[in-house]
Structure formats: C-alpha cells, structure tokens
Amino acid sequence: MTLAPWHAEDWQRLLARRAQDRLPHALLLCGPAGLGKRAFADAIVAALLCERAGEREDGLACGHCRACALLKAGSHPDAVRVTLELRDDGGGTDQRRRTEITVDQIRTLGERLALTPQFGGMQIALIDPADAMNASAANALLKTLEEPTPATLIALIADRPARLPATIRSRCQRIDFRLPPRAQALGWLNAQGVETKTADTALDVAAGNPGVAMELARSDGLKLHAEVDADLRALRGGQSSASQIAMRWSKSEPERRLWFAAMQLQDCARALTAPAELPKLAAGFDRINRAREQLRGPLRTELVILDALSALAA
Template identity: 55%
Template sequence: MILAPWNVDAWNSLGERRRRDALPHAILLAGPAGLGKREFADAFAHALLCESPRANGFACGICRACKLVVAGTHPDLVRVNFELRDDGKPRTELTVDQMRTLSERLALTAQFGGAQIALIDPADAMNHAASNALLKTLEEPTPGTIIVLIADHPSRLSATIRSRCQRIDFRVPETKLALQWLTAQGVDGRQATDAMNASDGNPGLALAWAQGESLKLRGAVAQDLRELNAGVAAAFDVAQRWSREEADLRLRFAASLVQQQGRAQAHGGAMLSAGGPLALTRAVDLVKLTAWFDRANRTRDLLRGPVRPELAMLELLAAWAVAAAPNHDVQQRST
C-alpha cells in the first residue's frame, strides 16, 4: 500500500514507537475527510497483524494473516462502522450495543496470539451512551489491544475520550505537494487548480471532485448565489432545488465560495477587480459575509437532524441578499 506523501511522517513516527514497543492503547486519527486517515488506519492495522512486516513497516501481503486481512476474515481485526436499520438503510450513529459488543470481543484472547485491533469509524458519530460505553473500555484496556478511532470532526468526541487517546492530526498539505500528487493521479492544469480551490486545499476531496461532477455542481451553486444577489432568482425556488439533491455538498460549496469571496476582498488585487468567485464587484461588509459563512455551516449541521431542509435552506438564502449587499446599500437601509 502507498500512503499519501503528506502522511509519511506520521507513519514513520508510529513505526518507531512500534519498534520501541511503545504503541499507545488508543489512537485518534483526526482531520478532514479526504486526507487519507482511513487508508492510514487500514495499513496500520494490516501491518500490526502481519507475520512478517517489511523494513518500512508495511505488511508483507503474502503471509496467512495478510491474506485473512485482505479477505476481511482476520479474527483479531474488528471494524465498528454504521450498521443497517431494519429498513435496510445505514444508521447515522454508532450505538451503545456496538460498543458493548466491542468490549466483550476485546476481552477475549487474540486467536492468533498477537494483538487485537479495533477500528472505529466514524468515531465522532457515537451517541452519548456509546461514548460512555467506549470510555469504560479505554479506562480499563485489555493487554495486547489497540483501538483506533477515526474522526473527521474530532471536536464532537467527548473531551474525556480524546484525553484517553494518542492523537495524530491529519492536516492539509502544502499546495505544491498537493498539486504534484494530483498530477500523479491524472488531474492536471486548470482542473487541478479549480478542484483545489473548491476543496480548500484538500487533495483527496479535490481528486474525488475532479473525477466526478462535483465541480459542475459548485459552478451551479456560484451561479445561484450570483443570481440571488442580482435579484433574478427567488430564494424560495433555489431553496427547493438545493434541498432536493446534494444539500450538504451545496452548502459546503456555498460556504467555501463565500469564504473565498471574503479573501478576495480582503486582499484586493486582480481577483477582486474580476469580482471574486461570486462576481461581487463592489465591496461588501466582511462581518456580514463572515456571519453568513458561519450560518451556512450551522445549516449543514441542522440538516443532520429532524428539520425540514427546504425551510432551513430558505432562511439561509433569504439572508444572502443582506450579506452580499454593498457597504453603502447596507448603510442606506439602516438610515
């Protein structure tokens, strides 16, 4: 397995701890989706269970243990992911029953006589009861077990659980390195730059979006915001459309576009003279723009709960006209 180049240092650090027999009982892999946390976790678990790991710390790929890992049948590797509901759809949280089952499993002796590895993904989707159940396991670790928690939003984990884990942060790499990696994956030129802008520098997301239709969707979101600002589109119509398909991704793109628009205005120069990504050719109130950015992200969180998405979208988009109004327009309204 080949890791993303920006994750090599973290891999070498864990490898050194393994050589010193100083691996922690619990590890938290934290950072935005798209930076390779899950590939890292799989490679790490595979290497720990391998009977003849290579000098670089990776699994050999040919021993009995490696073959079982690849087949998904290794008895000492436990994966805790979203289960299916009775209607066949995946749950949106990890449950207390899953954590209790995990605790019982880890209390048993490893069948191959080595380590037992548990991968919990996404750990930040545990409900309160599940978190409490896992905490008991973390506070009373079974010898020879390693629990790896994978979280795109580590702040959603309880502070107590975070304090029980050795944390490894996955951060957005330097733009030059990310673009080199994208080029190696077959994405180059303007598309790579557009994808990096859309993903706020996250190369994994940039690759996925460049290979799919997401960049077109981002362009459509930008057009909707421009038309709302120009008064040629109705917030109600846009809200209905956004709430029906790819609601979360549309909101993510909207927030990102507004953030980039704010940067364009703050820095001035050619990007502002061209109107920025939203073609706002006149300066707007950056405080209001930032507030709308925050509101868009809060709306993303709201949509994970029992709310009517079209109403949440409508409130957000109705506020866009005020947020995007030029400074002098805002002042005239207040007088």
C-alpha cells in the same frame, strides 16, 4: 496499499514506536475529511497483523500472507471494526444507518478484546466514526481504555474530535491530519491521474484539501461549483430571483449546491478587507448550513433553499 505523502512522518513515527515495542494502546486519528485518515488506519491494522511484517522497507503489510488475505476478505479474527450499524427497522433497499455508535457495540468490543488474540499476535479495533459514540458508549469505552489488555490497539477515527469527552482524548495518542503543502497536494493529484490545470482549480475550490479536490475533479463537482458561483452572482446582481434559483437547485444535487454556496461564503470571509461585513457572512454561512440539515427533514427542498437564498439576498 499506498500512503499519501503527507502521511509519511506520522507513519515513520509509528514504525519507530513499534520497533521499540512502545506502541500506544489507543490512537486518535483526527482532522478534516479528505486527508486519508481511514486509509492510514487501514494501513496500521494491516501492518500490525501481517505475518511478514518488517519485510518491506516502507513498513506496510506484505499483502499476500494468510493474515493479509483474511483481512482483505474481512474475516481476520483479530481485527474488529465498530461503525454505524444499519437500523433494523429499515428493511428492503431503504435501510438507513444509525446516527450513533451504541453502548452495546462498545461493550461487545470490550468483551472481545478481553479474549486472547486468535492468531497469537495483536488484536486491533477501529472505531469509526468515534465522534458518533453516544454518551454511554463513550463511558463504556473509557472503562476499556482505563484497563487496557496487552497486545491490543484501539484506533479512534474522528472528523470532529472535540465531540469526544476529554477523558477519552487524554487516553489516546493523537495524530492530527493537516492540509499538506500545495505542491505536495498537486503532486499527489497528478499521481492519481488528475491533470495539473484541473487539479489546480479543484484545490482552489476545496481550500487546499487534496481528498475533496480529488472528489471534485472526478465527479462533475467543478462544473456544479461554477454554476453555483454564477447563480449567486446573479442573485446579488438582481439578474436572477431566489425562487428561480431555488427551483433549479432543488432539481439536481441540492445538498452539494448548498455546500458550495457555504464554501463560497467562507472564501469571501477569508478575502474580506472590511471587517464590518464579517458578521453578515458568518450569518449567511450558518443559514446555508442549517438549510443543508433541513434537507434531511420533512420540508420541501425547494422551500428550504428559497428560504436560505432569500436570507442571503437580504
């Protein structure tokens, strides 16, 4: 297990708190997707449960003691993960996940944390995505946070922490993951095997987010992005019609294409010199994002895209 270079400071701070026996009861790990919040959370869980903790200079888990082996197998009794469950009405291959973490899940977690740890160490819970807890689940969690059991740590992971009630946020120690400096992101992408030129382009498209850039570089994301770019230019220049483009986009990866279109509008807004244009770009951005949501609904994909593109062209 390794951590990204932009995690180093927060990691050292946590290690220092552990050394002083001053670990918080609850952590809130937040920031945009693509910055490795989950890898960081997994590293915390592993390091706190490892039986040879403190052996390594970097403070990471040893990776081969009994606790590490159980954790890897997903069967460590003192590690709990609360996440979106599969809906029981699904069945077959078409099972879908719930969109909310429910109060029952949080109550079960509270009961479990009230028990003594089986290995005599800590009990650690990850709630991920914590911003998907519904109101009653959040209320139940608040009770658990208000009366913390000793030797427990609850880590909440949230892409959109503002969705969590302030009462919960105020009871957590917050770690904000932010975009790393460009040179650091480039170095990391290189170390993952992405060559510099591709890494550079991918970071531009991903607005500096290394995880998103990596995903773009490893998939056909950059090619798709270039196609969307050309399509939107042709739409604006009148060489292509919205319906021609909608037909093409609906046939392959419509969601990703719309996402690229939204990103492009955001880039335009950043580079804007005439502020009068800003409301128009913002409206276009919202329109595209609404279309992305509509793709999950009953409307025909092609019509959803056509509608959004027609609004952009106008």
